Amino acid sequence: MKSRRMVLGRFSSPLSLESWEVPEPKGEEVIVRVRGAGVCRTDLRIWKGTEAKPGFHLPLVLGHEIAGTVEDFGEAVTGLKKGEGVLVYSAWTDGTCRFCRRGLYNICPHQVIPGQTTDGGFAEHVVVPSHRWLVKLGDVSPVDAAPLADAGTTSMGAVRMTLPYLWVGSVVVVNGIGGIGPYTVQLLKVLAPTSVVVAISRSEVHRELALKAGADHAFSPSEAIEEVRRLSGGEGAAAAIDLVGTEETTKLLSSLISIDGAIVLVGMEGRNVSLPTFETAVWNRKLLGSNYGTMNDMSDVVRLMAEGKLMPFVVRRNLEEANEALLDLDSGRVVGGRQVLTP
Ligand SMILES: [Zn+2]
Ligand SMILES: [Zn+2]
Structure with a gap:
């Protein structure tokens, strides 16, 4: 399947819209059709090349606040239906360290982060390594939900x-x-x-x-x-x-x-x-x-939004506007909450 995504090829240079071939999902992998991808200050620092954390390898697709619908999944996935709305937890780990054993994936030293150490959500599709990193959205709109993956x-x-x-x-x-x-x-x-x-x-x-x-x-x-x-x-x-x-x-x-x-x-x-x-x-x-939160924190904020106790503060942008979104964030021009790309 052909898909499109915004690619960071050189720090501080504009992201370019590129076509790529989405792989067939294997094992626990899930292909998420991205409907909302939040634009965070971390994306901005990575784009500029100023993020304090080392180890960014270009080219890279930014975006760690990802919500969408299930497009396809591997043979080992259970409990998911094609087309249902999901929010993607963005610290993917192998679960073996002492912090992971307590559910603290957010402080695991071996975490893989979409949009940082692997390709993220400024794209029409993203490959999530396991269904275990997804929280179901029910009736909550993926565009409204996207900022919950990090900001919430x-x-x-x-x-x-x-x-x-x-x-x-x-x-x-x-x-x-x-x-x-x-x-x-x-x-x-x-x-x-x-x-x-x-x-x-x-x-x-x-x-x-x-x-x-x-x-x-x-x-x-x-x-x-x-x-x-x-x-x-x-x-x-x-x-x-x-x-x-x-x-x-x-x-x-x-x-x-x-x-x-x-x-x-x-x-x-x-x-x-x-x-x-x-x-x-x-x-x-x-x-x-305080770095990020747990998967329980994420499912709690989704539940609060589903119950109408947490309102979305979202500014919608097209996928192609990712560069403008980064520049607007940098210059403090964003008013009204989180910018969310809607691929
Ligand atoms: Zn962030
Ligand atoms: Zn760990």
Whole structure:
């Protein structure tokens, strides 16, 4: 079967639309007809050649937020029907390390990631190595669901990490509202309904987006320290999720979290973080790295969307517009949530 995909041949050069032959699926393999492929900042960093992780081999098809319908599968696949909607978990492992044995595929050191270490979803079809990496979508639209494969799952992982630190009525901060933030805000309201969710963004349109997603307040970085202090009665935020991850943002968040408070680090835009040594140690403050989420996190966000408790924030683009989508993401021109290519 002939298919089309956008191929990265050289870092920082435009992706090119190319034709390829989809292989016959073998064993547990599933061919997914991609209906939605989210465009993430990780795609942008890989495209530029600046991602901190080594080992990208070109040519490569980007895209790790993949939803679609089952096109075909190998003889060892069970429980799938052709044509049904599926969401693709994007850390594929062999299940043998100590983290995989606990279901923590997201921190397996041997993971294969579509769009990073193998061809991903900026394509009409993608080869998934096993049906075990799929979550069924039921009636949820694959275009709406695509961002759940990373933005939603990553948010769920990060929000779950904050829960032990929260108290009734505590302030929780989400710093950086773009493609992931609207999901993080919503999941905080679902999993910690008494919390006061404060979004921080430099951009007024993104602050409005956070409020639309259900944030109780949205402030610019320059207002944030004073406002969080006021809203928390002087205690500070019990937890802060940093979706940006630079020296500047961690410095800001370390100035507004409470005693025993936690910064959950998700964004990786900077090379280093900045925390004050004395205040961090003396007040038992924590910095918690949070990479992606588990398959249970992913199936939970799909269920929440199916039940109408998690709204999609999607900006549709054609597959051929992948280059424009990357440039728009880079220049901060995307308004309204996650860009999703619809091959
Ligand atoms: Zn991503
Ligand atoms: Zn492993």
